[in-house]
Amino acid sequence: xxxxxxxxxxxxxxxxxxxxxxxxxxxxxxxxxxxxxxxxxxxxxxxxxxxxxxxxxxxxxxxxxxxxxxxxxxxxxxxxxxxxxxx
Amino acid sequence: xxxxxxxxxxxxxxxxxxxxxxxxxxxxxxxxxxxxxxxxxxxxxxxxxxxxxxxxxxxxxxxxxxxxxxxxxxxxxxxxxxxxxxxxxxxxxxxxxxxxxxxxxxxxxxxxxxxxxxxxxxxxxxxxxxxxxxxxxxxxxxxxxxxxxxxxxxxxxxxxxxxxxxxxxxxxxxxxxxxxxxxxxxxxxxxxxxxxxxxxxxxxxxxxxxxxxxxxxxxxxxxxxxxxxxxxxxxxxxxxxxxxxxxxxxxxxxxxxxxxxxxxxxxxxxxxxxxxxxxxxxxxxxxxxxxxxxxxx
Numbered sequence: 001x002x003x004x005x006x007x008x009x010x011x012x013x014x015x016x017x018x019x020x021x022x023x024x025x026x027x028x029x030x031x032x033x034x035x036x037x038x039x040x041x042x043x044x045x046x047x048x049x050x051x052x053x054x055x056x057x058x059x060x061x062x063x064x065x066x067x068x069x070x071x072x073x074x075x076x077x078x079x080x081x082x083x084x085x086x087x
Numbered sequence: 088x089x090x091x092x093x094x095x096x097x098x099x100x101x102x103x104x105x106x107x108x109x110x111x112x113x114x115x116x117x118x119x120x121x122x123x124x125x126x127x128x129x130x131x132x133x134x135x136x137x138x139x140x141x142x143x144x145x146x147x148x149x150x151x152x153x154x155x156x157x158x159x160x161x162x163x164x165x166x167x168x169x170x171x172x173x174x175x176x177x178x179x180x181x182x183x184x185x186x187x188x189x190x191x192x193x194x195x196x197x198x199x200x201x202x203x204x205x206x207x208x209x210x211x212x213x214x215x216x217x218x219x220x221x222x223x224x225x226x227x228x229x230x231x232x233x234x235x236x237x238x239x240x241x242x243x244x245x246x247x248x249x250x251x252x253x254x255x256x257x258x259x260x261x262x263x264x265x266x267x268x269x270x271x272x273x274x275x276x277x278x279x280x281x282x283x284x285x286x287x288x289x290x291x292x293x294x295x296x297x298x299x300x301x302x303x304x305x306x307x308x309x310x311x312x313x314x315x316x317x318x319x320x321x322x323x324x325x326x327x328x329x330x331x332x333x334x335x336x337x338x339x340x341x342x343x344x345x346x347x348x349x350x351x352x353x354x355x356x357x358x359x360x361x362x363x364x365x366x367x368x369x370x371x372x373x374x375x376x377x378x379x380x381x382x383x384x
Binding site for chain 1: 154155157158159161162165166169170172173174
């Protein structure tokens with residue numbers, strides 16, 4: 001069980017490291033579109049979750065809720081982009 | 088060397104002793120000491136910091152129109168929410184670990200009952216004294232001697248008991264699974280159940296179980312001279328009791344799992360009678376335990 005607690009911490013640390021690194025990198029490149037940052041943060045959430053896969057059943061349920069919310073945000077961004085291209 | 092006082096006879100005890108040298112009661116050093124908890128959970132403090140930092144950064148960035156810092160603020164906000172939402176509180180985790188640790192002990196009793204083909208109901212031997220819990224005697228067969236085993240078995244440390252060499256009457260003597268729960272109840276209420284009138288037992292049990300956050304409600308009724316029924320809706324031990332009812336069916340119905348066992352022990356102490364379970368069941372949905380106890384005479 002203690003291993004699972006450490007896994008939650010390692011997931012949060014991995015995710016924070018990936019997100020902050022990507023934000024710094026994107027800002028250095030000169031990206032100004034907010035949806036790029038948000039979309040990348042969502043993708044990095046799934047990457048971090050896959051890198052640290054062991055969640056307890058209780059945490060897995062919580063993670064699934066977060067995944068649905070983030071996926072919905074990602075879908076909104078993609079749909080908005082597609083509509084922008086089409087119109 | 089630090090010293091402590093016995094919670095029963097009030098005599099001075101060494102902090103290293105586990106039992107009182109005067110009365111033999113189990114000492115509860117850890118109960119007297121406030122748990123050494125950090126002032127705030129680590130995840131909570133980090134989460135609140137990230138939420139505050141992210142919120143302020145995002146708000147200021149939105150006002151001045153800087154996208155990278157707005158993204159930084161939103162990311163901090165998101166990580167803050169995750170830090171608060173994902174980890175399980177450490178005290179709840181410790182509670183679950185402690186509960187889960189008791190399962191193998193009860194599985195051992197289940198295997199013992201199964202191996203010895205003990206099908207009789209366990210009999211709680213009445214005991215007296217603050218923090219003292221009746222032991223459970225599971226007879227090999229129903230005989231007049233087995234129905235009311237000697238009271239001094241409560242002081243015995245043996246497991247296999249022979250009551251009569253000629254007839255080979257005997258059985259297995261077990262610590263009640265609700266032993267420590269009963270001690271906790273008595274400690275919390277500061278009373279010895281053997282000194283509680285049976286008419287007051289319901290009220291005392293209900294206040295004790297609510298105080299320890301074990302159950303929402305307790306109903307204890309006496310039906311005739313020899314039968315008690317109780318019903319309790321569990322909170323803290325609900326999942327454990329449901330699991331035990333399927334993992335250890337013999338223990339659940341013959342001896343009693345922690346909560347029913349503690350209640351049976353309390354009834355035995357209060358009435359000063361031998362007590363056995365007649366019937367016990369649990370509803371997995373609302374975690375409600377219903378049991379019928381019988382005074383063995």
